């Protein structure tokens with residue numbers, strides 16, 4: 195990796211072109227500049243005219259880190275035979291590019307060359323057409339990346355230079371795109387939602403699957419399994435990714451927001467759940483499992499929270515997640531810290547049990563090796579790990595695709611973060627599929643679990659209804 199000092203616009207393209215020619219190979223060049231306070235939602239919306247089908251949005255639950263990628267400079271898709279090694283395969287390809295990349299530095303995490311995207315829930319589940327374009331791994335180095343981090347607003351351009359690159363033409367093209375993008379970011383209003391009809395996919399069969407799962411748990415083959423179901427929506431007009439995202443942004447302030455476009459599909463959601471974050475050597479994860487509704491007034495809300503904290507069934511569901519994440523952290527890191535007792539994490543329509551986990555990465559532990567080790571936690575899969583996954587694969591009448599899977603980003607230093615893509619839906623023209631699941635343990639009651647999925651659908655349903 196060659197790090198150059200901040201240079202005047204496009205200067206390192208010349209250096210990149212020289213290096214590409216000299217080495218006889220393609221070189222990734224990444225240039226970052228400070229910009230004014232561009233509005234990320236407007237940027238995402240307006241970049242659609244230049245880069246339709248190639249946009250991604252990701253922000254953390256504190257909105258302290260926002261990334262909007264548009265265009266595709268590099269695409270790391272893993273499918274077919276590579277699926278078992280998808281995390282390592284992406285990491286290897288990324289490191290190969292980074293090793294010879296030319297970039298400016300010193301603008302903080304999430305700037306410069308960054309991969310952004312996600313993974314499927316289960317590479318061994320038979321795929322359907324629903325998720326076309328979303329591979330077992332699809333990570334993108336965007337052509338343009340807007341980053342908001344603690345030190346400001348940044349615009350990065352990422353270019354792959356070939357040994358025989360025509361720089362004059364490229365610079366003209368970049369200037370043109372830069373100008374269009376800059377003009378685009380005046381705050382604008384987002385397109386209105388569309389009226390839609392909702393179809394529940396096999397609700398009775400889903401409740402029956404909860405009964406079957408509890409029987410399996412009684413037999414002792416499983417201890418916990420997360421079962422999900424789907425709502426299918428048909429709009430009068432096309433669903434709007436940018437309008438949905440803007441509405442989630444306004445109404446789900448304590449959630450990770452994401453929107454990953456692949457062609458005519460956009461996977462969008464507002465998830466409360468961090469899978470793993472890496473900041474230097476520091477690793478952070480959250481255990482979120484066990485749920486109850488919100489009260490109508492403060493007194494009822496506090497009483498419900500108390501009930502959740504004391505409830506044996508929910509505590510059990512939560513503990514499987516804590517045990518598994520603690521174990522994974524102990525294998526991969528030092529000074530692991532896990533509080534004894536969970537606390538409450540309150541969202542607009544639901545409250546959860548919450549336990550944060552931290553540690554310090556050992557030599558050789560990377561963000562993606564942690565994603566590999568942790569996914570899926572028993573908050574999304576179950577316990578024991580492999581038996582619960584097989585059960586989901588065989589029993590669930592659903593193609594989860596990227597639902598409940600890791601979505602996030604990583605920069606050239608290996609810092610980054612992945613959340614778990616729940617409270618989410620896939621939009622494609624006039625069709626949308628929303629997903630929600632529940633942790634099932636021995637005492638689970640199908641009607642109550644069904645009710646819980648209704649709360650979990652609400653963020654997406656109300657965002658689409660904006």
Ligand SMILES: C=C(O[C@H]1C=CC=C(C(=O)O)[C@@H]1O)C(=O)O
Pocket residue numbers: 420422467482483484485546572573574598616617629630631632633650
């Ligand atoms: C699987 C989902 O939620 C998980 C995360 C938090 C709480 C959960 C629960 O209480 O069952 C689930 O494990 C979902 O929202 O689709």
